[in-house]
Amino acid sequence: MNLTLDIWRQKNTDTKGAFKTYAISNISEDMSFLEMLDVLNEQLVEKGEDPVHFDHDCREGICGSCNLFINGRAHGPNIKTAACQLHMRSFSDGDNITIEPWRASAFPVIKDLVVNRGAFDRIIQAGGYVSVNTGGVPDANEIPISKVKADQAFDSATCIACGACVAACKNASAMLFVSAKVSQLALLPQGQVERKTRVERMVAQMDAEGFGACTNTGACSIECPVGISQDNIARMNREYYSAKAKSDNLE
Numbered sequence: 172m173n174l175t176l177d178i179w180r181q182k183n184t185d186t187k188g189a190f191k192t193y194a195i196s197n198i199s200e201d202m203s204f205l206e207m208l209d210v211l212n213e214q215l216v217e218k219g220e221d222p223v224h225f226d227h228d229c230r231e232g233i234c235g236s237c238n239l240f241i242n243g244r245a246h247g248p249n250i251k252t253a254a255c256q257l258h259m260r261s262f263s264d265g266d267n268i269t270i271e272p273w274r275a276s277a278f279p280v281i282k283d284l285v286v287n288r289g290a291f292d293r294i295i296q297a298g299g300y301v302s303v304n305t306g307g308v309p310d311a312n313e314i315p316i317s318k319v320k321a322d323q324a325f326d327s328a329t330c331i332a333c334g335a336c337v338a339a340c341k342n343a344s345a346m347l348f349v350s351a352k353v354s355q356l357a358l359l360p361q362g363q364v365e366r367k368t369r370v371e372r373m374v375a376q377m378d379a380e381g382f383g384a385c386t387n388t389g390a391c392s393i394e395c396p397v398g399i400s401q402d403n404i405a406r407m408n409r410e411y412y413s414a415k416a417k418s419d420n421l422e
Contacts, residue, residue: 172198172259175267176211178223184279184287190269200260204247205230205237207259224283232256232396235333239284240271245335245394253333253396273334275343277381290380291332291348298372299352301361320358327354329397336391336399342383347391349377350407351399357410367414374411 173196181188195211202210205227212222228236237254241247247257262268270284278286316324328351336347353370356362362369385404392401 172196172200172262172264172266174198174207174262174265177267177269178284179271180223180283181272181280183282188280188283198259200258202259203230203255204239204241204257204259205255224281224285226285227255230255233331235331235396238273238286238288238334238338240273240338242269245273245338246333246396250393251396251398253331256396273338275334275337275382277343277345278334278337286334288332288334290382291334291345293380294345294349294373294376295352297376298365298369299356301356301365303361303364314360316359324355324358326400327351327358327403330355330395330399331397333396335394335396337382339390339394340383340385341388341390342386344385344391345377345380345382346385346404346407347395347399347401349373350403353407353410354403357406366410367417370407370410371414371418374407 173194176193176195177190178193179188180191193211193215195207195214198207198210205225208223208225215222226236226238228234230237232253232255235253237246239246239254241254241257246252246254248261249257272278272280272284273286273288275286277290278288281287330348330351332348334348337343337345353373356369357366387401387404389401392399
């Protein structure tokens with residue numbers, strides 16, 4: 172395959188970026204998208220040019236590091252597929268592919284396609300945890316949890332915090348991510364002790380980070396590489412309003 176790549180290049184957060192065009196040839200359709208970028212970087216290094224910086228780690232669709240905006244879609248054209256699991260067979264010979272970083276003020280560009288997603292970490296630190304001492308590993312049936320609740324909690328827990336929901340949302344909202352983390356613990360017995368304060372703190376931190384509001388367009392769940400449902404947003408709203416109704420925090 173012969174391809175033309177329009178890639179966003181930006182030296183650092185404080186420098187203005189721009190697209191740069193690269194021609195690349197002899198790309199196998201069996202390569203992953205990141206392997207294709209590896210080939211490009213090898214060619215750039217051989218020419219003495221600065222390689223394209225992009226985030227990656229596991230390359231197995233688990234860690235969420237491969238946050239690329241490809242041809243106007245988070246993680247590319249395939250649904251429920253992280254960029255690292257996207258293969259070049261999804262493109263055609265002669266295609267022009269535009270590659271950008273996530274576009275959100277809460278995700279400042281570090282360099283090229285790499286953004287700082289520390290805002291997500293700070294939201295988790297604000298309340299996305301269980302601080303009670305759970306002791307040793309309990310027997311499997313010691314704490315009865317219904318199959319429905321267990322499945323819902325597990326589905327919420329599959330969020331890989333990649334930020335695709337933010338990138339896809341016209342408001343750069345982080346509601347899908349935050350709601351998944353709130354739901355995961357709100358549905359389980361272990362998360363009940365801090366249930367009220369958790370949602371208040373996480374939503375407050377989300378707002379402080381500068382993420383936009385949710386207007387229910389649904390782009391977040393459509394572009395989510397693991398299929399996190401918007402049901403989590405509805406659940407988080409219920410959790411939040413219930414917590415505020417009983418809260419001493421009037422802000």
